[in-house]
Amino acid sequence: MSIRPIRLFGDPVLRTAAAPVTDFDKELRTLVADLTDTMLDAPGAGLAAPQIGVGLRVFTWYVEGQVGHLVNPELRLSEQTQDGPEGCLSLPGLSMDCVRAQSVVAHGFDMHGEPLVIEGSDLLARAIQHETDHLDGILFIDRLDREARRAAMKAIREAEWFGTDTQVRISPHATGGLGL
Numbered sequence: 001m002s003i004r005p006i007r008l009f010g011d012p013v014l015r016t017a018a019a020p021v022t023d024f025d026k027e028l029r030t031l032v033a034d035l036t037d038t039m040l041d042a043p044g045a046g047l048a049a050p051q052i053g054v055g056l057r058v059f060t061w062y063v064e065g066q067v068g069h070l071v072n073p074e075l076r077l078s079e080q081t082q083d084g085p086e087g088c089l090s091l092p093g094l095s096m097d098c099v100r101a102q103s104v105v106a107h108g109f110d111m112h113g114e115p116l117v118i119e120g121s122d123l124l125a126r127a128i129q130h131e132t133d134h135l136d137g138i139l140f141i142d143r144l145d146r147e148a149r150r151a152a153m154k155a156i157r158e159a160e161w162f163g164t165d166t167q168v169r170i171s172p173h174a175t176g177g178l179g180l
Contacts, residue, residue: 004053017136018134024071
């Protein structure tokens with residue numbers, strides 16, 4: 001498969017809700033392979049299709065040595081929360097503490113259209129929530145409190161990669177934080 005360019009903060013695709021997958025075909029399997037290759041190359045703990053410019057509800061993760069993917073996820077979140085560092089491959093070099101649910105039960109499908117249930121806590125729960133947010137056009141900085149978000153936006157404006165005039169902003173695959 002192939003490593004694809006990662007879209008950066010400012011690219012409109014990152015703020016657009018992704019469409020549900022309806023065709024579980026060879027194209028989808030290629031997309032999952034490309035997402036996996038790109039995520040592992042970056043390296044990151046997760047990568048959603050919009051981050052490579054594809055507006056479909058698909059993401060991959062790599063947590064504790066396990067690689068997986070989920071199509072058309074629906075989440076059930078625990079009431080217990082965790083607060084910890086989070087980063088994003090679309091926001092290279094930025095890491096901020098972010099509150100997430102402690103555990104998650106994610107229902108969806110694999111790339112062949114078979115039903116799939118993923119249960120996770122801690123980092124896996126964080127990765128699944130982060131990537132599902134990408135599918136809804138939400139970035140982790142949107143989940144920060146006002147002061148932390150202000151600090152994040154200042155760091156983004158000062159970042160070397162920010163401020164290019166191109167519509168498509170491509171990551172140099174620099175990592176910071178968990179690179180979800």
